[in-house]
Amino acid sequence: MANGKWDLTFLYNGFDDPALNRDVEKIAQLAKDGRNIAEEEGSEADKVRKIIAMSTELSNLASSTFGYVSLRLSTDCTNADGLRYMDRLSNLMVDVRLTDSAWARFVGSIADLDALIAANEDIAVYAFILREYQDKAKHSLPAEMEDKMLRMSLDGADAFSKLRDRLMGSHTVELNGQSLPLPAVRGMAYDPDPKVRKDAYEAELKSYAKVETPMAFCLASIKGQASTLCEVKGYDDLLTQTLHESRMDKTILDAMLTAIQEALPDFRRYLKAKGKLLGHENGLPFYDLFAPVGEVQLRYTVDEAHDLLTSTFAKVHPAIGEFIHHAMTNDWIDMFPAEGKEGGAFCAGYHQQKQSRILTNFVGSFSDVSTLAHELGHGWHNRCLEQKPVLLTDTPMPLAETASIFNETLLNQTVRATADDATKFAILENSLMEATQTVVDIYSRFLFESSVVEARKTHIPSAEELKQLMLDAQDKTYGDGLDKEYRHPYMWTCKGHYYSPNLHFYNFPYAFGLLFGLGVYVQFQKEGPSFIPKYDQLLASCGSDTIKNVAATVGIDVTSVDYWRSALSVVRGEIDEFVALCEKK
């Protein structure tokens, strides 16, 4: 194993590499050149070809430049050159968006797009995104308004979003006579000492009083602007718009939510069992959701993680095993925590260069190995997408977690199969703690956001009202799994996703992602090795069709509640095993 740092020279040799500046200038030039496509000379087919070529080049350039700058910043968050480049690129993206809208309007103006697609083989390859352009044109703002609206939003939802980041970024909590940053106090939820967890929770809740009014205004204003824009764009409501932009519809969401509602009693069984272990009789208090339980602490070196992962996949899907070996021995991964490096983990793919890069903060727990499996799953997904043109690789968020969850599940099941009870317990607890967040907490966030959007139609909800809406949402989801005395009325302040100016309901895709990945795993268990080529094909097609059609290629019907039930049965199995092990104790 190398030194645990990633190699980024496959993109650029540094911020002073002339190629980086040249590529940024090319983006500016392309955005300018492409804007007036409608007025140019030439046939419709030629103009469509030109749009495809320019859009392809823009995608590749944006991926390399943004990719390089954001990867550098992710391990060195105050790098002045990086921040300067990021600012320049963010500004350029407004121009790129305006040009993209101009292209959508042009494609939307083609009288018979189907005939044009049928008559030109090279264009037919891109039929899916051309039809999306046509649809986007129907829902786009009038050209003369769009520029002004985008700029006005800089003083509206964009400003409120930045204010929220500022407020939460500098938010401090008074605890034991000290003023501590919010993430440090929230991190105490994982502390082995029950007193530390409870004190941290109480101090955290108390701290929000000083920011609740501006935070409530931020949230109400962002949702208010989004609802107005949604109306101008001609959608029925904000959820319909979000689903449409995620290439799915309400039937699919409803099928998933029905199965989730049915599974809530199972999650509550898990929460109550964990509560009992920690000495709570009325369900788990919010501050103990992440409390460590069980006595086994599994530890791994990077080499042991490498061997576990490659051997796990070699048996089931050898190509993934080889891929993991390649990524882990060729400086694709920035492995360890370091000063100035961001927390958590991610994987970024570079289609043109056929490589991925992974950031993780490995300290050797089983959860860290599981995170590696997860991110390497994203890497394998990128590898499968490389066989498609870059414009057909844009995977909607609900499908983006398919390969990562598949990997995590396979690792989890493989290790559990041969483990002793104590190890099994540790792995189950880790997996269920996460699944509870991704299903139960995410569902509470979905219900909360729906009720805020509804309330905003008639008034600006106060902080008091938002707190009540959050408690109601927690009641409907966690139910008696959570101790009523200790819920979290301020979860709307600490989760950033509610405050994105352009993405709404950025919660259900997480539940979808987990359950779709699990459902694919169930399908694999049913079909065995013959499923593998279909699986890779599914991953490859994620950016070139609707979610329903992509799922149908492996025989999955995402509109059927039964499909979601089968995915949730994996979690139910884990809960049964967990509860049984608790009773043995």
Ligand SMILES: [Zn+2]
């Ligand atoms: Zn992921």
